Amino acid sequence: MALTPMQKVAVFFPLNERDALLAHLQDRGRVQILDLKETSLAGEVETSEAGTGGEVEQIASELKRVIDALGEFEERGGMFGGLGGGKLLVKQHEFKKAVEEFDHKSVLKAVDELEAARNDLRQRRTSLEGDIDKLLPWVDLDAPLEELAPTRRAVITAGLIAGGRTPESLLAELEEAGETADLVVVKKGEGYAYVIVFYHESEEDAVQDVLRRNDFDVRTFEGYTGYARDIVAAARDGIKEIDERLEDLAGKGRELARNKPRLMLAYDYYSQEAMISYARSLTGSTSRAGVLEGWVAEKDFDVLKRDLEQHLGDVDVVKIPPDEGEDPPIVLKNRKTIWPFEIITEMYGMPRARELDPTPLTAPFFALFFGFCLTDAGYGIVLAALSLFLMKYIKGGRKLLWLLFIGGLFTILMGALTGGWFGLSDETIPPWLGWVGAMRKSLMLFDPFESPMTMFGLALMLGFIQVTFGLLIAMVENLRRKDFVAAVFDQATWIVLLWSLVLYALTRAGVVAGQYSPAFKYAAIAAAVGIIALSYRESKNAGARLAWGFYNLYGITGYLGDILSYTRLLALGLATGGIGMVINVVAGMTKGIPFVGYPAMIFVLIGGHAFNIAVNALGGFVHSARLQYVEFYPKFFEGGGKPFRPFKKELKFTRLVEEEN
Amino acid sequence: MDPIGLAMAIFGGALSALLAGTGSAIGIATAAQTADGVLAEEPDLFGKLLILVALPGTQGIYGLLGTFLVIIKLGFVGGGSVSLTMWQGFQIFSAMLPVAIAGFFSAVHQGKTSSAGVELTAKRPDAMMKGVIYAAMVETYAIFGLLATILLLQGINLG
Structure with missing residues (x-):
């Protein structure tokens, strides 16, 4: 530590x-x-x-x-x-x-040239594709594009009409507007038409008005000469050639890629x-x-x-x-069994130079909570075995793998106590696995699916223990610093208050002998009075001190929230077990499929449980860590040291x- | 045997997978879109980002679990079904609301939080787990929703 x-x-x-x-x-x-x-x-x-x-x-x-x-x-x-x-x-x-x-320089040069050539070709290809997109509707036009430019007195304009307007309706309107206007249809499709409109320049205003009303989408062909169909054909040939050259360059690239290790x-x-x-x-x-x-x-x-x-x-x-x-x-220093849990502390932030390292204090809780979130001995065995296996074959990540291994052991423990074995229940255990059922029953303390309230109480109890343990650590730290007043009025009073309240409630529930009930009651009152009177010491004004003292006592709702937060352990544990059962039920259904029944069942079983382990191991890790960071550390730990x-x-x-x- | 009761119970069970699943789909889509953008620049981050992208998926799983709890409660697994009064049907329906609705909203917002986590990871890959923890904060309320649903369902007596 x-x-x-x-x-x-x-x-x-x-x-x-x-x-x-x-x-x-x-x-x-x-x-x-x-x-x-x-x-x-x-x-x-x-x-x-x-x-x-x-x-x-x-x-x-x-x-x-x-x-x-x-x-x-x-x-x-x-x-x-x-x-x-x-x-x-x-x-x-x-x-x-x-x-x-x-000679890395020559490779660098070759790769740069290759990339430049490829970019150039790609750019040209994009430009040719643009030409094709633009000119494709006009391939049936029997005139070179440059002739679509206006002549001395006639105006020629090409464009697209759509949205329910037909060349016929447009022509009718044009004829109404001016006597010289005419149009030619180049391409006509469902609901649209590419047309060319001619008119005498004297009727410009009237015709333009009609065109605007009809949402005439003008197309111009500046820079193009020749027939549209010839330009499109040439562009297609060009793209084919570019693709061939790109393929050649890719071959060259593959050759250059052999230099990658070097x-x-x-x-x-x-x-x-x-x-x-x-x-x-x-x-x-x-x-x-x-x-x-x-x-x-x-x-x-x-x-x-x-x-x-x-x-x-x-x-x-x-x-x-x-x-x-x-x-x-800061470098953390811990015993071999605690060492993997340094991950949790490092992720939160290093302790400062004169602070204690919370790793050993957090380790047992984290491992237990992780097991609680999975509560399946089968999953625990898989997780522990997989971590050991990976440790053998992967050089890095040992710390995390050890953490998962220990988490796996706790998962086995929690799973055995709650009867979790790959989500099997009395109904779904096949007869030939009878011994698993027998083992399950003999190790099981209670079934969380039948009595979730037991599990609920267990989660709350763990939370209560960890939260008050955090206060205890803070108290010891204050004593070490010889800040006795803070130790008594910031922590000891709270520990007494919380414990006596809980014990008092337990006497009322008949769990703890009723004769102690008054003792707990008076202890709680005394602690509360202590908090009101002395938890705020920054002011000499008695009124302010009392007011702040009451406010601090109100902080008990914070402790209540902290402890309730631990019920997530129950929910995550039940979710893992529940999904495991679902997988087994679905696998049981697939067994009935003709011919592929058994392979399908095996596929569902292996795939489903692997997925469930992965998702819930991640969830278990993250939420166990969160409980340390949000509910436990703030009681006694500040952090902020530089690694x-x-x-x-x-x-x-x-x-x-x-x-x- | 009241057909309305059974229908309400099935409605509740369906709502659980439906709402929580929809929320997860939206949440994952939000995070995945951001991740795609990051991958264009940093293809090596795929594995790390995958975790952040997958996070909003748990609500859908909780919702599915809720649906199966109703299926088990109604005895569908054995092929039959228990008989319900109308009020029992409403009870089951009500019990499914926490996981369905808290699941939906928490998944959508967890998607946004994960998405921010993806951006964090893009700039500082070693801070990835911190982004995961923040996103998990949002998930807390879907977990409590599931817990409420489980405990409520447990309390409903169909005897």
């Missing part, structure tokens, strides 16, 4: 060894490097501009762009050998060599170099030596010192005190493997 003690250090080094030192620190990944410009040393040494990773970062970002671009051409499956969690495995000493031997290697290499380049800007220098400041775990200090002296010789590592008001970065971020290799695509020796 603790935070790892940290030590602030300063490292002095000869300037010509700076890059070697940074590379070594990056390789070992033990030290978080601080920006020297923000420390007390700032004025005394020379620092460089903050910054960027410079030229190498540029290379890295270009490599990333090309890797993404090549992704499009990649053939699926079996891309490259040596997969390890989807990463390229490479040996330490081969890394640099492989990158140096590979590009990924190069990306990782240069992005590490960029990190070193950035780290360089965090260090400072005098005329003779360089200096950097950082944090290291206290236990790693000796290792670091010995390691640097051994590898770089002329380096001096010293312990320095933190600046005023500076808090060390420790050691300077280390962060490889996106590759994983370095140990040298064999």
